[in-house]
Amino acid sequence: MKAKATKIKAAILCGMLGTAAVPAVSDGMDYSTVTDLLHLVMSSDRTVYTRMIVNRLAVEEGVIKASEHYMDEKALVLPAQMFRYGAEMVAEETDEFSYSLLSLWPINKQNAPTTDMEREGLEYIAANPGENFYGEEDLGGTTYFTAVYPDVAVAEACWACHNDHKDTPRSDFKAGDVMGGVVIRIPMD
Amino acid sequence: MSTRLLWIIWIAASLLLASAALARLYIGGDRTAFLPGDTHGVHHQIELACESCHISDSFASQATVRKDINKTCVTCHKEELKASDDSHPIKKFKNPRMAAYWELIDARFCTSCHMEHQPEITIAGLVTLPGDFCVACHSEGEQDVRVNRASHADLTFETCASAGCHNFHDNRALYEDFLVKHADAPWLAPSPVHAAQAMARTRPRPDGAEIAAYLAAVDAPERARDPLAEAHWAASAHAAAEVGCGGCHAPKAETPAQLAADWTDHPAEAVCTECHRPQAATFAEGRHGMRRHPELAPPRQADRMLGRLGLSDPPEALVAAVEAWIADPDLPGAMGTAEARIPMAAEAHGQSLTCATCHAPHEQDLAFAAAGACLTCHTDDHSAAYEGSPHHALWQAEMSGNAAPGSGVSCATCHLPKTERRGAVTTSHNQSDTLRPNEKMIRPVCMDCHGLAFAIDALADPALVANNFRGTPDRRIESIDWATSRVDRPDEGANQ
Secondary structure, X not given: OHHHHHHHHHHHHHHHHOOOOOOXXXXXXXXXXXXXXXHHHHHHHHHXXXXXXXHHHHHHOOOOOEOOOHHHHOOEOOHHHHHHHHHHHHHHHOOOOEEEEEOOOOOOHHHOOOOHHHHHHHHHHHHOOOOOXXXXXXXXXXXXXXXXXXXXXXXXXXXXXXXXXXXXXOOOOOOOOEEEEEEEEEEOO | OOHHHHHHHHHHHHHHHHHHHHHHHHHHOOHHHHXXXXXXXXXXXXXXXXXXXXXXXXXXXXXXXXXXXXXXXXXXHHHHHHHOOOOOOHHHHOOXXXXXXXXXXXXXXXXXXXXXXXXXXXXXXXXXXXXXXXXXXOOOHHHOHHHHOHHHOOOOHHHOOOOOOOOOOOXXXXXXXXXXXXXXXXXXXXXXXXXXXXXXXXXXXXXXXHHHHHHHOOOOOHXXXXXXXXXXXXXXXXXXXXXXXXXXXOOOOOOHHHHHHHOOOOOOHHHHHHHOHHHHHHHOOOOOOHHHOOOOOOOOOHHHHHHHOOOXXXXXXXXXXXXXXXXXXXXXXXXXXXXXXXXXXXXXXXXXXXXXXXXXXXXXXXXXHHXXXXXXXXXXXXXXXXXXXXXXXXXXXXXXXXXXXXXXXXXXXXXXXXXXXXXXXXXXXXXXXXXXXXXXXXXXXHHHOEOHHHHHHHHOOHHHHHOOOOOOOOOXXXXXXXXXXXXXXXXXXXXX
């Protein structure tokens, strides 16, 4: 009963998100539905943190800084770090899914694409605003369902920092630009 | 009797004898025979507690064994890695997007770089890869450091971690923005004082009336009275904190009769650790006290060993019989000078290391604990050069009242650093924590008095370390210059 209710709710959400169905997992949700839902949570939390914490306190009110070296500077964690620490915490708990925040124009070079599909997905979402990218790839002997979602500049804190940083490869970001992508993977084997 | 039967009996008896001999050796004997190769550094202290690291069930798959053994590294080194703000944490490499890197160096596992029992290929820090291991991941594509940093264009990879610039795990004092921020600090601060040390050494001392009151309250039974011990105790922090004789010599006693009955002349170390828990915990993380680490498997437990041999729930009688048979020795005791593999004073031979080795229980002479105690055992070049060194001169000046509290530099200042948190000062008793590599000392210790550039240079000069900093560094590590050349102003690039 519970499983059925979950599937119905998932179907409703799936419809709300306008997701096209991808090959179904037996008796469960589509991979793309799962990644869409995961991304919905991630992007919502990320936007809330960026707008209501960092942008409000660091940019608009100017009462505290946000810094990559937040411990040393007694500052707010950067939105990208907040996201990455969450992803690393998940990685410590489970192999059932993984996610990361990547970009074709990363300040930290670790966040550049490392697989062909990551690059393809990031290029696709940059060229097709508003669309997601879905695919399958083999990594380390396992097949993964890989979804790439656009990460859009939602607050001044995003583009101001990325445009000014000494290590940035791109300095013309503005509101609404796709600055990178959230990559979510689920092992299919 | 047929020849065939005799053969069977002979083979069976031989196998039985061999099994018994090996089991005897493994369970209760000298397990040194089983060591596949020498362990590195201080792991020799625990190398016979095999099951501390080898926790997998018999016949477990290779993947399981690898996972299990890597779990055990973290049980002891977890706090250190957490505090180091690890630059390459395992969790960073678990994401499947790193699969291509797993083929190069699988950083999901400690053992990819740190293999024990491999003395022939082990370099400093228990690293069992060639010293240019950074090349595996930082020499191609987006990660090519020679492209990302113009200053690195002509550098070779064996210098990354050996020249005082980078460490794989701990870069708290070496990261680029930190170098920029502290680039202009003078080699020595105008009034060099270690703040937490100063706080600890300005503790109010009891006056004559207070000491008299303490002495009047001595509650030791008559047969145990000792005027000298009492006089020392009355001037100590224990007296001021209302820890009387019974507190250590009969901690459970509540009445004078119980005190007399329970009294022990030589309280066990557990009495100290009952109150001094942070000190005990950090002591067990360092080289002096690692045999007390709570995660360390006590070796040679008969019931556990029988479980390993397939008897998961052995009857008590069998365990007792086996224990009686093997005369199982006690757990390895505290580390002692006889087992040390670094130079030790001949006079200290046979000394073991407990709280009382450095802290005379009544006197609480912290000056002795901070320097004199160390030098009673350690005679390596750095230790032997301490007396007469500039740091020692400062220590003497402070101890004689001619310099400000916290301005002296004892062994403990650097190796057992104090930290202040919410007004309380704690001394870390993990004397290895600011070493391995020695750049870990820069922030908690050196920078209280010295500029970052000087500290980096000094710690990268082995001869200067060996002579206990009598002189100036013989090299200039260029990392700060390179970092500052990439920015126009000190706060640029700090993502603020």
